[in-house]
Amino acid sequence: MKTGILLAVLGLLCNLSIAQSDFDSYFIDKSLRFDYTIAGNKDIQQIYFEQLKEEKFWGGSIKNLIDTLNRGDYRICIYSHPEGKLIYSRGYSDLFFEWQDTEEAKHMSRSYYGSAVFPFPKDNIRLEIHRRKYSNQFSLLYKQLVNPLDYSIQRTGTPDYKVHSLFQQGDPHTQVDIVILPEGYQADEMKKFKEDAARFMNYFFENEPFKTYQKKFNIYLVLAASAESGTDIPGRNQWKNTLLNSHFFTFGSDRYLTTRDVKGMRDLAACVPYDQIYVLVNSSYYGGGGIFNFYSLATSDNPESPEVFVHEFGHAFAALADEYAYEDTPVESLYNPAEENWHPNISNLVDLSLKWGSRLDSLTPVPTPIGPNNNGKIGIYEGAGYVQRGMYRPYPDCRMRSNHAERFCAICEEEIIRMIQFYTE
Numbered sequence: 001m002k003t004g005i006l007l008a009v010l011g012l013l014c015n016l017s018i019a020q021s022d023f024d025s026y027f028i029d030k031s032l033r034f035d036y037t038i039a040g041n042k043d044i045q046q047i048y049f050e051q052l053k054e055e056k057f058w059g060g061s062i063k064n065l066i067d068t069l070n071r072g073d074y075r076i077c078i079y080s081h082p083e084g085k086l087i088y089s090r091g092y093s094d095l096f097f098e099w100q101d102t103e104e105a106k107h108m109s110r111s112y113y114g115s116a117v118f119p120f121p122k123d124n125i126r127l128e129i130h131r132r133k134y135s136n137q138f139s140l141l142y143k144q145l146v147n148p149l150d151y152s153i154q155r156t157g158t159p160d161y162k163v164h165s166l167f168q169q170g171d172p173h174t175q176v177d178i179v180i181l182p183e184g185y186q187a188d189e190m191k192k193f194k195e196d197a198a199r200f201m202n203y204f205f206e207n208e209p210f211k212t213y214q215k216k217f218n219i220y221l222v223l224a225a226s227a228e229s230g231t232d233i234p235g236r237n238q239w240k241n242t243l244l245n246s247h248f249f250t251f252g253s254d255r256y257l258t259t260r261d262v263k264g265m266r267d268l269a270a271c272v273p274y275d276q277i278y279v280l281v282n283s284s285y286y287g288g289g290g291i292f293n294f295y296s297l298a299t300s301d302n303p304e305s306p307e308v309f310v311h312e313f314g315h316a317f318a319a320l321a322d323e324y325a326y327e328d329t330p331v332e333s334l335y336n337p338a339e340e341n342w343h344p345n346i347s348n349l350v351d352l353s354l355k356w357g358s359r360l361d362s363l364t365p366v367p368t369p370i371g372p373n374n375n376g377k378i379g380i381y382e383g384a385g386y387v388q389r390g391m392y393r394p395y396p397d398c399r400m401r402s403n404h405a406e407r408f409c410a411i412c413e414e415e416i417i418r419m420i421q422f423y424t425e
């Protein structure tokens with residue numbers, strides 16, 4: 001572990017030195033969506049262009065256009081062209097990057113649909129996608145010049161679905177805008193969808209820091225019906241014809257709920273201004289999924305669905321890692337032992353000053369034992385990020401560790417607040 005204060009100060013200076021660009025000089029108040037296929041195997045990956053699509057709304061900040069937080073497995077960077085000035089960037093993750101860690105990726109190649117949205121440029125731009133390397137640094141994966149007047153940009157408008165404003169507190173540019181999409185709700189179940197979404201919203205705002213920052217959120221629903229009710233549960237041979245083709249048993253995990261229909265999801269979400277997409281799945285099966293700046297999914301009717309709903313949002317909104325551990329996963333198989341990972345709430349102690357190191361006193365034992373003397377205190381608790389040994393978390397329990405936790409730990413709360421401020425300043 002290294003001393004934290006100097007590095008923390010230097011980090012602050014670096015962030016301050018990144019000048020945000022002027023929205024009105026470079027952008028129009030709507031979105032351009034870059035859709036692509038990403039394909040490869042464990043060792044290689046390549047992006048193939050699918051389409052550019054104009055979208056009606058821009059729900060993001062018009063002030064914080066450059067991402068200063070360095071989160072995610074990828075980032076999209078938009079440069080003015082030919083000047084080459086960075087005018088927008090955003091970190092995100094996706095399902096393909098996770099798939100590359102699976103056994104399947106050692107033996108075959110496959111493709112996933114990907115997408116990134118940015119404010120609509122006034123003039124020519126250079127679009128780049130960067131990918132996080134094992135060394136933790138980003139490298140260029142794809143680049144493309146875009147003329148915003150190009151007639152091949154899809155300008156087909158948004159699908160004609162009814163929109164319901166569940167919770168509206170202000171201008172989308174200075175709010176965190178969540179769009180909740182119904183998955184596996186038939187036309188005659190739209191009332192249930194609205195009631196389910198309202199129930200989850202009420203629970204969401206019972207949790208800190210969302211409770212304190214309630215007025216910083218807008219929540220919209222898009223009322224789009226599925227042909228059948230429920231979702232796919234392949235391991236139980238249950239298949240449903242649903243709007244977004246969601247399914248459990250992602251990568252063989254019965255509780256991992258995802259969708260690969262990113263195009264359909266984005267088309268629906270574009271009916272409203274949004275920062276975060278939440279897919280609410282009409283099922284009582286246990287599980288969910290959350291990928292940073294990509295999407296969250298949770299089911300409606302499991303007894304633990306409310307806790308899962310908030311947990312998955314922690315992944316997708318604030319880049320929080322799971323703080324729980326499995327039995328037998330070696331730390332080296334998931335993390336570079338020479339580098340800190342990009343999640344703020346877990347550390348392998350290579351440089352804890354990048355995480356919560358400055359908050360600890362020098363007598364904090366490593367690992368910190370859980371006991372009556374320090375229960376509830378910040379420390380260096382072993383077991384996090386899916387591994388029992390060699391990865392640490394800041395508190396004994398947290399919403400990112402278990403459904404029984406009372407709340408997010410203080411470090412996760414701070415990261416969520418930091419992200420709320422990034423969107424709403």
Ligand SMILES: [Zn+2]
Nearest residue numbers: 398400409412
């Ligand atoms: Zn936490």
